[in-house]
Amino acid sequence: MKTKVGFIGLGNLGTPIAQNLIEAGYLLQVYNRTASKLDQLDQDAITRCASPAESAEGAAFIVTVLSDDNAVREIATKDDGILKTLPEGAIHISLSTILPETAKELDALHRDAGSYYLTSPVFGRPEAAAAKKLWVCVSGSEDIKAAAKSLLESTSQGIIDFGEEAGAANVVKLAGNFMIQASMEMMAEAYTLAEKYKVDRTKVADFFGSTLFNSPIFKNYGKMIAEKDYSQVGFTTQLGYKDARLIFNMSQQSHTPMPFITVVHNRLLSALAKGWNERDWSEAISRGVTDDAGLG
C-alpha cells in the first residue's frame, strides 16, 4: 500500500519535487494556495486538499516547500494548519529556506503536538529538482532523519547530515545561498572587468568554470552572467533578496560582520527599488555591476 504524504507548496521548486515523489510511488495529498497549480500533477496520484490541515490528515509525512518563515509558521499553526491534524509520530519535512530560530520554534511546536519537524532545506534550481539532483541538508533526531531518508533520496543526489540541532541545516543552507550570491557578484565584477579590457567574457567564464572554479555554481551562473542571458528565471530577485535579508539577520544575531553580504544585499535591494522583483536574481546582481560600469 502507498505511503500517504501531505504536500504543500507548488512553486518553481515544489512542483518538480512533488512529481518526483509521485514517481517514487507516494500518494500525495496536495494543498496549494493557488489551487489551479495542482492541475500540473498526475491527478490519479494525488488527492486535492482544501486546506493545510486536510493535506496532513492521516499522512506519515508532510512535505512543505514555502517561500519564507511566516509562510511555514502559518501553515503549521493557523486554525486550519497542519498541526491540527498531523498524526502522532508523523514527520513534517520542511524544505524551505528559513532562519534557524524559526526551525527551533517549529521543532518545539511539533514535539508539543506529538509529531516531528525535520529541517531539510535543499540546494538546486528547478532543473536540478526535476532531474532529482538536489542536495538536501538535514538536521534533527537520528531516527527522524533515518525515517525520512528514503523519501528525500527520491528527489536528491545526496543528503548531508548536520547533526541533531533543529536549526543547523538552515545555517548551512543560508550560508550556501550567501556563497552563491557572492559568487555571482564576484563573477559579474570579474567578467565585466574583462569586457572593459576587450577580453571575451564568455571565454573567461569558460576558462574559470572548467579549471580553478569547475563547480556547478561557477559553470551555470557563470554562463548566464558571462552571456548576460537572464531569461531563465529559476529563482526570483524577490526570493533572493529575502535570503540576503535572512543572512544579514543571522550576521546581526550572531555578531558576525560580513561585508560581502552587505554588498549583495544592497544589489538586490536596489533591484527591488527598480521593480525587478520577478527577474532572476543573477540579473539583479549582474546588471547592477554592468550598469555601474556604464555598460548595457
Next chain:
Amino acid sequence: MKTKVGFIGLGNLGTPIAQNLIEAGYLLQVYNRTASKLDQLDQDAITRCASPAESAEGAAFIVTVLSDDNAVREIATKDDGILKTLPEGAIHISLSTILPETAKELDALHRDAGSYYLTSPVFGRPEAAAAKKLWVCVSGSEDIKAAAKSLLESTSQGIIDFGEEAGAANVVKLAGNFMIQASMEMMAEAYTLAEKYKVDRTKVADFFGSTLFNSPIFKNYGKMIAEKDYSQVGFTTQLGYKDARLIFNMSQQSHTPMPFITVVHNRLLSALAKGWNERDWSEAISRGVTDDAGLG
C-alpha cells in the same frame, strides 16, 4: 642537443618550474638576485649566471617568474638586462602577474629589439607547480604561442589561449586572482557565521567543497580557512596585496566599480598595517573576518 633557456626568478613558484624545465631536458641558464637559491637545482643541468643579460645570451627562450611590474621591466631594460643580449627571434616567456599595460609596453620593447615577448601568467600554488599542474594563460602572436607550447606544457596541465593582444592573458590572470581572493573572503564569512551558530566549520567546508563548490579553490583554501590552519605559506600577504592593488588599478583605469575588490584590498592592507606581510594571504583574509567577529 639541448635547447638553451634563460631562467630568472627562483621564488616559491619559480623554483619548481625551473626543476620541471630541467626534467624536460632544457639546459637552464639561471640568474637569481639571491644567488644561493641556485644551489637547490641540479648543478649539471644549469649554467649559473651573474646577470640577467648573461642568462639571456644565446638562449632560444628566457623564462621569468618575478614579483611585480617593476621587477620585470627592470630585468628587461636595465644596463645588464636581457634585452641587451637576447638573440634575435628569441622569446621571453613572462610568467609574472603584472598589469596588461606593462605587458604591452614590454611587448613593444622586445619587438624593437628583434625578440618576442609572450604573456604567460600561471595559476597554481607551489605544490601545483611541482606537480606540473599549473594552468597557463597565454596571449600574443600565433607563431610565438606555437613555439612556446612545448616548453609551457612541461610545467602545466593546460594552456589557455586568450588571443593576440599582449595584455589579455594578464587581464584573465588578475581577474582570476581577484576571484580567488573574493572566494577566500566569502568562505571566511560563511564558515565564521556557521561557527557562531555552533555548526562545524570543517563540515560545512567539506560539504560545499564536494558539491556546489567542488573546485580546487574551494577545496584547498576551504580546508585552510575552515581549519584556520595557515601554516603552509604558498603565497604571501605582501604578494596578495600587490595583486589586489593591481586589480584595483585596473578597476580604476577601466571605470569598472568593483565593491568586492575594495573589501579584500582593505583586508590585505590591514594585514600589512599589522605586519603580517610574510603570512599566507588566506590568513590575512580569514583572520580579518574572525577578528572582526571577536573570535580567536
Next chain:
Amino acid sequence: MKTKVGFIGLGNLGTPIAQNLIEAGYLLQVYNRTASKLDQLDQDAITRCASPAESAEGAAFIVTVLSDDNAVREIATKDDGILKTLPEGAIHISLSTILPETAKELDALHRDAGSYYLTSPVFGRPEAAAAKKLWVCVSGSEDIKAAAKSLLESTSQGIIDFGEEAGAANVVKLAGNFMIQASMEMMAEAYTLAEKYKVDRTKVADFFGSTLFNSPIFKNYGKMIAEKDYSQVGFTTQLGYKDARLIFNMSQQSHTPMPFITVVHNRLLSALAKGWNERDWSEAISRGVTDDAGLG
C-alpha cells in the same frame, strides 16, 4: 496648581530631562524599572510610582524616555501599562528613538484609548540635556504639538516641526543618528590618515571643527576621536548599534541602499562581538578604524 506629568525612564538622558521638568514647575509622577534611580531627583517634586499605570494616573502628560521600540510598546500596552490609566485627552510625549512604524502603531493605540501620542525624539548627549540644549523633532496633530510646546521648551533649545505624520519625526531622528555615526567614521578615517602621515590629529580636527565643519557634531566628537579619549560615555555602543540596526531596517523597508550605514553598522556589530557594549559609541567606531590601521 502644578500640572501633573507622568515620567518613565531615568537613563543617562532621561534623568536630566526629568530634572528640567521639575525645575520648570511640573509635578512628576515617576516610574523607573530600577526604582533606586528615583533617589537622584528632588523627592518633594515627585511622586514615586510602582508601575507605568500609576505614573499615568490623572496626568495631563506622560513623558517616556526609553531604550527601544519594545520598551515603549510594552510600557504602553502591558497589563499595568499607561494606556490602562492615561486620562482622556492626555498626551504621551514619546522622546525615544524608535521606528516610524512603531510610532504609527502607538499613535493608533492611543487614539483608540482616547488619549494622544506625540512623536518627539530628541538630539543631544546627557550634557546637552542638563543644559536644556536638546533639539526636539516633533510630528503629530497641530493642537497636540501646541499643547506640548511649553513642556518641551523647558528642556530644549528648539522644537522643529515635521508635520502631522506620526512617524515623520522618527525618520528625521534616525536619519540624524545615521549622520552622526557616519561623521564619526569619517573623522576617524581622516584623522587616522593624518596620523599615519605624521600630521597632528588634534590640529586637523581643530581646523575642520572651526572652519568647514564648525558644527557641534564635528567639534565634540571630533575632539574625542582626535584625542582618542573615549572616557565620557554619553551613549553606549549597545544603544548606538540598536540605532544602526533601526536605520538599516528603514533602508530595507524603503528600498534605499545605503552603503555608509552598512559600514558603521558592521563597526558597531564588531564592537559588540568584542564585548564593548558599554563603551561610548565613538570608541567603537574610532577604535575600529585605528585597529584596522595597526595603531594603538
Next chain:
Amino acid sequence: MKTKVGFIGLGNLGTPIAQNLIEAGYLLQVYNRTASKLDQLDQDAITRCASPAESAEGAAFIVTVLSDDNAVREIATKDDGILKTLPEGAIHISLSTILPETAKELDALHRDAGSYYLTSPVFGRPEAAAAKKLWVCVSGSEDIKAAAKSLLESTSQGIIDFGEEAGAANVVKLAGNFMIQASMEMMAEAYTLAEKYKVDRTKVADFFGSTLFNSPIFKNYGKMIAEKDYSQVGFTTQLGYKDARLIFNMSQQSHTPMPFITVVHNRLLSALAKGWNERDWSEAISRGVTDDAGLG
C-alpha cells in the same frame, strides 16, 4: 612699485584668485594653456606670457592653481618651465591639490634651483574664492610662510599653519576633500531615506544644516543635494574623482584602510563610466544614491 607675481592656471578657482591678487595691487604675469582665458582679467594689471618660464621671470612669487600632480610637476620642470627662470629666493606658492609625496619632490627641486616651494592648498568653491573666503592650509619653512602671508591673505579668510613638512598641508587638504565627499554621500543617503518615507528632503536638510551640522559643507552641499539641483558646477566630477584617487592612494601608501573612501571613490568612478565627467561632483554622488534607490 608693484610686486611682480607669476600666475598660472585660470580654471574655475584660479580666475577669481587672480582677480583678488590684481585687486590687492600685485602685477600679474599670467600664463594659461588656453590663452583666451586671460581676456577675462583687467589687461592693464597683467602681463600676458607665452610660457610658464616667461611668467616666472623676475617674479617675487609665482602662484599656480593646477589640476593635478603631473600638471604641477610639468609646469615646474619642463623645458620652458618655471624652474628655468624663477629668480633666486623667489617663492612658488602652490595652491593645487596634490599628493604629499609630490610636494616633497617639488620642494627639493626648488631648493636645488635656489628658489622655494610653499605648499598652500585651498578650500572653497569658486564663489568663496571670489568673496576672498578661501581657507588656505600651509606647510613649509617659517620664513617662507611669513613672506607669503600677505599675498595669501588677499584671497582668503584664514591661513592655517601645519608645520614645516612640505607635504603636511596636502595631507590636510586631501583629508578634507575626503570629508566633503563623505559628507555628500551621507547627506544623499539620509535625505533619500527621508524622501522614501515621505518626509520633505529640504526640510530635513534645513534642520540639520542649522543645528547639529550647521557648517558650510552641510549648508551648501546640503541644499544642492536636498533640492537635487546640481546646475552650479563648481567642481567637476573628473576633478572630484582625481581627489578620491589621491586619497585612496594615500590610504594605500600609509596602510590605512578607509572603507568610506572606497564607497565615494566608486560612486565617482561609476559617474565617469557614465560620461558625467563635467557635472558637479555633488551630482555624481547624489544621483548615484537616488538612482540606486529607484528614484529620479
